Amino acid sequence: MIIAVDGPAASGKGTIAKALARHYHLPHLDTGLLYRAVAANVARMELDPAKEADAVAACDFGALILADPVLRTDEIGQAASIVSAHPLVRAALLQRQKRFAHQAGGAVLDGRDIATVIAPDADAKLFVKATPQIRARRRHTELQTHGSTLSFDKVLTDIRARDERDSSRSAAPLVMAPDAVLIDTSFLSIEASIEKAIAIVEAHSPR
Numbered sequence: 001m002i003i004a005v006d007g008p009a010a011s012g013k014g015t016i017a018k019a020l021a022r023h024y025h026l027p028h029l030d031t032g033l034l035y036r037a038v039a040a041n042v043a044r045m046e047l048d049p050a051k052e053a054d055a056v057a058a059c060d061f062g063a064l065i066l067a068d069p070v071l072r073t074d075e076i077g078q079a080a081s082i083v084s085a086h087p088l089v090r091a092a093l094l095q096r097q098k099r100f101a102h103q104a105g106g107a108v109l110d111g112r113d114i115a116t117v118i119a120p121d122a123d124a125k126l127f128v129k130a131t132p133q134i135r136a137r138r139r140h141t142e143l144q145t146h147g148s149t150l151s152f153d154k155v156l157t158d159i160r161a162r163d164e165r166d167s168s169r170s171a172a173p174l175v176m177a178p179d180a181v182l183i184d185t186s187f188l189s190i191e192a193s194i195e196k197a198i199a200i201v202e203a204h205s206p207r
Contacts, residue, residue, distance in 0.1 A: 001026065001106040001205050002121070004114035005197075007128035008174060009077070009162050010135035010142075012185040012193055016128055017110035019194040020201060024108070029100045031111035031118070032080065034093050036071040037061050039079035055083040059092040074143055074150060074158070081162045084112070087171035094118070112166055115177035124201040125180035128193075132159050134186050 003020055007013040014030055021028035041058030042049045049055055070076060083089050094117075101107050101119040109118060115125040130138075136156035143150055166174040176182065181200045185193045 001123045002101050002119050003106070003108040003201060003205075004101075004119050004122035004125045004177075004180075005108065005110040005128060006112060006114050006116070006126070006174070006176070006180065007110075008112075008135065008166065009081075009159060010139040011128045011130045012138075012183075012190070013110045013126075013128040015190060016126065016183070016185075016193055016197045017108050020197055021108040023198055024201070026106055026108050027100070027103070028108045029097070029110075031093075031097055031109055031114065033066045033071055034096065035080040035084040035089070036076050037065045037068075038083045038089060038093075039076050040065065040068065040071055042079060042083060043076070049079045049082040052086040052088055055086050055089045056092060058083075059089060072146070074139075074148060074155075078158060078162070081165050085165055085169040085171065090171045112174040113172035115180050116175060117172045120177070124204040125177050126183055126197055126200055127176040127180040128183045128185060130184065130186040132156060132163065135159055 001024065005013045005017040018028055038055060038058045039049055041061055042055055045058060047054035047058060097109065097118045101109055115122055133156065136152060136159045139159065140152045140155040183193060183196055
């Protein structure tokens with residue numbers, strides 16, 4: 001069984017995807033980490049994330065980097081949004097994601113283009129969203145726990161900028177697949193969001 005979970009930054013899609021993976025005993029991939037790894041490589045190599053050739057040069061990395069805490073920083077997140085807009089970067093990471101999705105037994109993947117590009121044949125497709133203000137508040141709280149001093153207004157501005165980049169890019173933009181089911185987590189608890197996601201998967205999966 002393949003479960004695709006898409007949505008903008010800080011919508012709760014990662015939390016939901018991890019919970020679904022635990023519930024169904026499936027491997028999980030946060031595909032955003034792949035782009036964060038590229039961004040981290042760009043920074044390490046002192047390259048420019050806005051230059052497609054530089055970003056492509058940073059696409060070769062092993063799985064161990066995905067556990068590096070630096071990938072979770074806001075700076076890398078912003079750079080990841082930039083490198084992910086490059087068509088050649090997305091092409092370089094495409095097969096890696098497809099292989100994960102179509103491994104024996106299935107998988108849960110979350111990102112921006114899982115249901116539309118990576119696994120359009122997914123058994124269950126979820127699109128998770130929340131208002132920009134609520135997503136910014138969640139991200140601001142998360143960053144504060146890691147010692148960040150960014151203001152809420154700056155985080156909100158960054159969230160809106162990322163939304164614009166993700167939805168307007170030419171390569172695999174963030175859009176809701178026509179057959180995906182929407183979950184708005186704006187006013188849902190984590191537990192309620194997960195329960196709703198499991199109910200959706202149960203209704204749409206072959207199990």
